[in-house]
Structures are given as C-alpha cells and as structure tokens.
Amino acid sequence: MNAARTLATTGRVLTQVRHDPRTVALLLLVPSLLIGLIAWIFTDTSVFATIGPAMIALFPFIVMFLITSISTLRERRSGTLERLLSMPLGKGDFLLGYGLAFGLIGVVQTAIAVSFAVWVCGLEISGPLGLLFAVAIADALLGTALGLLASAFARSEFQVVQFMPAFVFPQILLGGIFLPRDQLPAVLEAISDWLPLSFAIDALNAVAADSEDLGYVLTKLGVILAWVVGAIAVGSITLRRRTR
Structure with missing residues (x-):
C-alpha cells in the first residue's frame, strides 16, 4: 500500500460526499435523531438510561455499514474501480482510503450523536466521557469496515441490503x-x-455505569479495532475489480 494513493482516495471520497447534502444529512444527523426518538418514546421512565449506551453503538453502526457498503459497490458497478486499479492503485489503497474517509465522517457523526445523547437527551454517564467517545468512534469504524467487507461480496445494492x-x-x-x-x-x-x-x-454500558475498570474497556476496544483491521484486510483480498 502507498500512503499518497490512499490519502488521494480519501480526499476524493470526502469531496464526493461533500457535494451530496442528503448523504451528509443522513450520515451526521440521522443517528442523533433516532437516539432522540428513543429518548422521547421512553420519557419519564428509566428505560433510556438502560438502553441509551447501546443506542449510541447501534445507530451509527447501522448507518455507516449501509452508506459505506453501497458507496463502495457503486464504484465497482460504475466501472470507476476498474479504471482506478488500472493505474498504480492497489485494492488495499482503495479500501483503506475509503475506510479513512468514512472513518473521519464517523468521528464527526459520533461526536454529534454522543453529545446529543448526553447533553440534549439527558443520558447519564458515570464513567469518563472521553472513553465513551473513544469506544463510540471505534464502533462507527466497525460499521465502516464491515460495510467495506460486505461490498466486496455483493453484486448489487439489493444484495447489500440482504447482507x-x-x-x-x-x-x-x-x-x-x-x-x-x-x-x-x-x-x-x-x-x-x-x-x-x-x-x-459491553464497553459502552461499562463506561456509562462506571461498572468495570479501565483494562476491561480497553480490552473490548482492542477487539473492536482488531475486527476493523481484519475486515479491511479480508475485503482487500476478496474485492473484485468490477461487478458484472
């Protein structure tokens, strides 16, 4: 893999996303709106305090999985990937560039979602807020990596949804x-x-309740990051140049 080619791919993807306001809104706002809806549904109960940390994990994960997998698949179906790979660009450069681009978006998305859950919806966090952010960001990266992996196997957008x-x-x-x-x-x-x-x-619940030590949370975080690296590696091996 080449760092310059990877970063060039990252810049191209971010530019494409920036020119699509609907995708930007979906990526940055929908997880927070869904968390807010859950909090509203369970107003005046203790349910949101129990499931709120899990919602921080769930909604960004799903959104990043869908957007990343469909966007990457379109590159193959349109022939863009085949043209890119005819130049000095490897599959690893392509997938890692996509992962970095959507990972950066995931960082912003997670910051908005966690901030909204804590300061607007009133989710109480007993543990370190910075650690909660770190786990939530890793979770968004996980959705991105699994989306890249799914796109390597799917032949159409419909198949992505089937995944x-x-x-x-x-x-x-x-x-x-x-x-x-x-x-x-x-x-x-x-x-x-x-x-x-x-x-x-598990990690988000542990941080929210401050029920486990730092080692427990870091172990969970390490496993998540290992899944991220593994999914991107497998995706780079199995990615086809073009979907026919």
Whole structure:
C-alpha cells in the first residue's frame, strides 16, 4: 500500500460526499435523531438510561455499514474501480482510503450523536466521557469496515441490503440490547461472544455505569479495532475489480 494513493482516495471520497447534502444529512444527523426518538418514546421512565449506551453503538453502526457498503459497490458497478486499479492503485489503497474517509465522517457523526445523547437527551454517564467517545468512534469504524467487507461480496445494492440480516441483525438481537447476554441460552451467549457489536455494547454500558475498570474497556476496544483491521484486510483480498 502507498500512503499518497490512499490519502488521494480519501480526499476524493470526502469531496464526493461533500457535494451530496442528503448523504451528509443522513450520515451526521440521522443517528442523533433516532437516539432522540428513543429518548422521547421512553420519557419519564428509566428505560433510556438502560438502553441509551447501546443506542449510541447501534445507530451509527447501522448507518455507516449501509452508506459505506453501497458507496463502495457503486464504484465497482460504475466501472470507476476498474479504471482506478488500472493505474498504480492497489485494492488495499482503495479500501483503506475509503475506510479513512468514512472513518473521519464517523468521528464527526459520533461526536454529534454522543453529545446529543448526553447533553440534549439527558443520558447519564458515570464513567469518563472521553472513553465513551473513544469506544463510540471505534464502533462507527466497525460499521465502516464491515460495510467495506460486505461490498466486496455483493453484486448489487439489493444484495447489500440482504447482507443486513447476515451481518447486522444477529448482532442486534444477541448484543445485549433486548436481554443481558449472560441471560441468553448458553449457545446464543457463546455466539454473541464472537460478535463485534457485542464488545462495543459491553464497553459502552461499562463506561456509562462506571461498572468495570479501565483494562476491561480497553480490552473490548482492542477487539473492536482488531475486527476493523481484519475486515479491511479480508475485503482487500476478496474485492473484485468490477461487478458484472
């Protein structure tokens, strides 16, 4: 991989996104609006205080997965990727450039979502707020990396949406949002232990409640980042030049 080519790809993607106001609004505002809707639904109850940290993990993850996977797939379907790879640009440069671009967007998105949840919706955070930001950003990067991985296998935008039940829904159901993971049936708990979103939800819940030490949270954060690196690496190996 070449740093200059990777950064050039990052700049091109950011320029494209900047000229699409609807995509910018979807990326930056929708997660916060959904968090606000959840908080509004559970007004005058303690439910939002319980599930709020998980919502910070869930909505940015889903949005980054969808936007990243569809955007990358369009590069292949339009023939742009084939033209780019005919020049001195490797698959790793392409995917890492996309990952950096959407990762930077994910940082801004997460800052808005966490700030909105804490200072507007009143989500109480007992642990360090900076650590909460770090885990939430890693979660957004996870959605980006898995979106890049899904785009490497999909042949159409419709297939990308079909990957949602395979990549995202099991993580939502088994991540501890609806039921604490230690109360799941043994087999499902074992499966959830290998799902990356589970680590993000566990870490965010631990920071919000200040219920675990720093080592616990950093371990979860390390696993999330390992998934990010692994997804981008596998995606660079399996990415096809063009979808026919």
